[in-house]
Amino acid sequence: MARVILQVPATAVRGSVIELRALIQHPMETGFRPGSSGEVLPRDIIRRFACAWDGEEVFSAELHPAIAANPYLAFTTIATESGTLTFTWKGDNGFAQTETRRITVTP
Amino acid sequence: MRAAVLAALLLAAMPAAGAEERRSGFADMSAATQAMQADDAANPGMLWVLDGEGRWSRKAGRTERSCADCHGEAAASMRGVAARYPAIDAERGEAVDLAGRIALCQTRHQEATPAPRESEASLALTAFVAHQSRGLPIAPPDDPRIALLQAEGAALYRMRRGQLNLSCAQCHDDNAGRRLAGSVIPQGHPTGYPLYRLEWQGLGSLQRRLRGCTTGVRAESFAPGSHDAIALEAYLMSRAAGMPVETPAVRP
Known part of the structure; x- marks a missing residue:
């Protein structure tokens, strides 16, 4: 399991814009770099990130080697x-x- | 006459390196990198601190004890500890750095095989312990043996080394604040180790940073944990005495 730091407000007012922040530990090896033996290291990256609110996707991102x-x-x-x-x-x-994180929305 | 006045003005305008205006490398970073360090949710070094926190309470070794079993809450027991290392280990009567101290503790009290220096496990635990001193001023111990070590370190700092025949002082005292290629030369205060370096894409120790410099001048690196490495660290910490600990810092 990779370590993750998430910043999610515990409560929010309905209709307000909230900021969510996600940091995850991952080497993101590009697949272009030679290792110490000279062989190119195989690619090892996160391809996709998504955030869903009660099952409905509200944000997603495709990640690339850069x-x-x-x-x-x-x-x-x-x-x-x-x-x-x-x-x-x-x-x-x-x-x-x-x-997963719980969030309480107040009217 | 005018030339002499101009020269005097120029001399007055030149920053006296080290003594008067000490700057953490933090001050020379871009606003974006500073923001990254300042925000715990964005600072990747916190991932290692989090890892270290888990290791703090994990039982290990033949005695099946965790760090917390002896030391309790790290927030209380480890507060200010990193600010005074390297320090003298009473049993051996010689100086150890923080990572070395942790390894000794693991050997003696957990009867475990300590994680090798600069392994993820060692870095994480060191970062977690050092993080407990964040914001506290660096305060080297008042011990004649440490003073001796600092003097040795100061000599190493001023010793020219490598094929380029450069000493630490020639860059970090004489030319601090100027640029080496595109990068600002910092004054070299070890305030935030272990720190997350963008160039490394990971957390690294002061020893690793020193290796970068020594290989840069094409000299033989200090062996991690060796007497010379600890002497140099002791000197650098005395040079940075009073500056706040930043662990885990972020550097470009």
């Missing part, structure tokens, strides 16, 4: 209903990670 190690993504969404935010990262070599 993205730095330990990718950090900050994005905004509109607070709708109290529920669960699900963050998923999927990548090479079967990498998959899911994190």
Whole structure:
């Protein structure tokens, strides 16, 4: 399991814009770099990140080899209903990670 | 006459390196990199701190004890510890750095095989312990043996080395603030180790940073944990005394 730092507000006012931030530990090996033996290291990157609010996707991103190690993504969404935010990262070599956070939306 | 006045003005305008205006490498970074360090949710070094926090309470070794079993809450027991290392290990009577101290603790009290220096495990635990001193001023111990070590370190700092025949002082005292190629030469205060370097795309130790410099001047690197490496670290810490600990810092 990769380590993750998520910043999600615990509460939000309905209709307000909230910022969500996600940082995950991952080497993001590009697939272009030679290793110490001279052989090109195989690519090992996160390909896709998505955030769903109660199952409905509110944000997604495709990641490519030029993205730095330990990718950090900050994005905004509109607070709708109290529920669960699900963050998923999927990548090479079967990498998959899911994190969830509760958020309470007040009228 | 005018030339002499101009020369005097120029001399007055030149920053006196080291003594008067000490700058952390933080001050020379771009606003974006500074923001990255300042925000714990964006600082990738915090991933290692988080890892270290897990290791702090994980039981290990033949005695099946965790760090927390002896030291309790790190926030209280480890506060200010990193700010005074390298320090003298009472049993051996010689100086150790923080990573070495942790390894000794693992050997003696957990009866475990300590994680090798600069392994992810060692870096994570060191970062977690050092993080407990964030914001506190660096305060080298008042010990004659440490003073001796600092003097040795100061000599190493001023010793020309490598094929380029350069000493640390020639860049980091005499030319600090100027540029080496595109990068600002920092004053070389080790305030934030272990730190996350964008160039490394990972967390690294002071020893690794020193290796970068020594190979840069094409000299033989200090062996990590060796007497010379710890002496140099002791000198650098005395040079940075009073500056706040930043662990985990971010550097370009």
